[in-house]
Amino acid sequence: MSKQKKPRKGQTKTLGDVTINDFANSSAPKHRPKKSSTSVTTIIKQLEDHETQTQSKSWDDQELDDYDYIKQENEDGEVIYVLKKVKKVNLNTTDVTESTIDTGKDYPVDIWFLISEYIKPEDIGTFARICRTSYSITNTGKFWFSLYKRYYKKTVELPRRLQPDCMFRLYGIRMLVIKSLYYTYPLFVNQLKVIKTEEHPDVLTKRMCTLMWHVKFKNHWVYYFKLKEMVYPPHLISNRDEKRVDLIELLEDVAANVEENCRVLQITCLSFIPVLSVQGLFLTSVGVTLSQGFRHNRVQLIFNTNLMHGKSTTEGTVCILLDPVINVRILDWWHPLYPHNYNLNLLVNQNLKEIEY
Known part of the structure; x- marks a missing residue:
């Protein structure tokens, strides 16, 4: 077997034939480097790829993504650091998992009752x-x-x-x-x-007159028109047979209020003026002008039998003219001057009719 020549200084050793002696008599390596699944070149390459991707993204997208080194342990028990993308939660968007939402604390009902004792x-x-x-x-x-x-x-x-x-x-x-x-x-x-500007009566248009009456107060005559806002018109109600009224539940209804969505138009006149009945008609127009002599007002109310989409028809029109008028007021159901009927039988029957209506 030919004898190999030793390489000179500055000259690298060339690879030749590998013999059995090279394997058998080779010295044990010292300071052997640890195996790592991530090299420096790999990390640099990942950083370059990340920089290239972020340059093509908009600022909004870049705020959602963030890269960080994650500490991991490989199969040999060695600790390594891997560059991974971490997803950030954007609270301004609706894409939030249930785990990131703070559901708060559920306090007992007794605590809320105690707090309610101090509510104004x-x-x-x-x-x-x-x-x-x-x-x-x-x-x-x-x-x-x-x-x-x-x-x-x-x-x-x-x-x-x-x-x-x-x-x-x-x-x-x-x-x-x-x-x-x-x-x-x-x-x-x-x-x-508190003295404040009274609302103009035209805010009561498109309401149905459910009740009207007049009374004499001292030397004046006061006319009342109870007007109700029809939230659910009768011709739009469907599935009437599906509603079943439980009288016991009705009598225990704390929030029951038959005067809900009702307002009363109170008009005070100097003398008695005969008017036609307008119950069941819709108020379509209100006009308030000065009467003759410019000392009092003149109120004109126009009612109609039909009201579709806020537009009245010319048929079935009733006009009420009150002159001279010294005062016009609009009363809400909570006002002390609002006329109430506290007859329970009448209220329950009226409520039952509205539910069956």
Whole structure:
């Protein structure tokens, strides 16, 4: 076998034939480098690819993605660092998993009842919008009875129906307590005393006249027109047979209010003026002008039998002319001057008719 020559200085050793002696008598290597699945060149290549991708992305996309070194352990138990993409959650978008949403704490109902004892009347709406539990509490008779007792004053003269000995039924207790607050709660009472610009009667157009009457007050005659906003017109109601009325549930309805969506137009005249009945008709037009002599007003009300999409027809038109008029007011159901009927039998029958309607 030929003898191999040793390489000179500065000259690399060339590869030749590999013999058995090279394997058998080879010395054990020292300071052997550890195996790693990630080399420097690999990391540099990943960084270059990442830089190329981010340059082609928009700023919004770049904010969502972030790269970081993740500590991992390979099969040999060696710790390595791998460059991986980490997904960030954008709270401005709707793509948020349930695990990232803080569902909050669910407090017992008793705690919400204790908190409700300190809620002011003007903050009830805010309290009801906190959560479902707080909203359900505002629909209980206990909440409204407690509110009534908290602000009841013996020195204030209340109507008979709003006296404590009459406030024992659940039916419509919410409406009754709110009305009593306009007698006893200073903030609500002061709101009625503040002089403000009265609404123009034309805000009552497109409403149905459900009741009308007139009374004599001293030397004047007062005309009342009860106008109701028809939220669900009769010709749009379907599946009437599917509705079943439970009388027990109806009598326990705390939020029952047959005067909901109703307003009363009160017109005070100097003398009696005969008018036609307009019950069941829609108010389509209201005109307020100065009467002859410019001392009083002249009110013209036009009612119609039909009202489709806010447009009235010429057939079935009834015109009411009141002159001279000294005062025009619009009363909401919570106003102390609003005429109420507290007959339970009449209210229940009227509510049953509206449900079956």
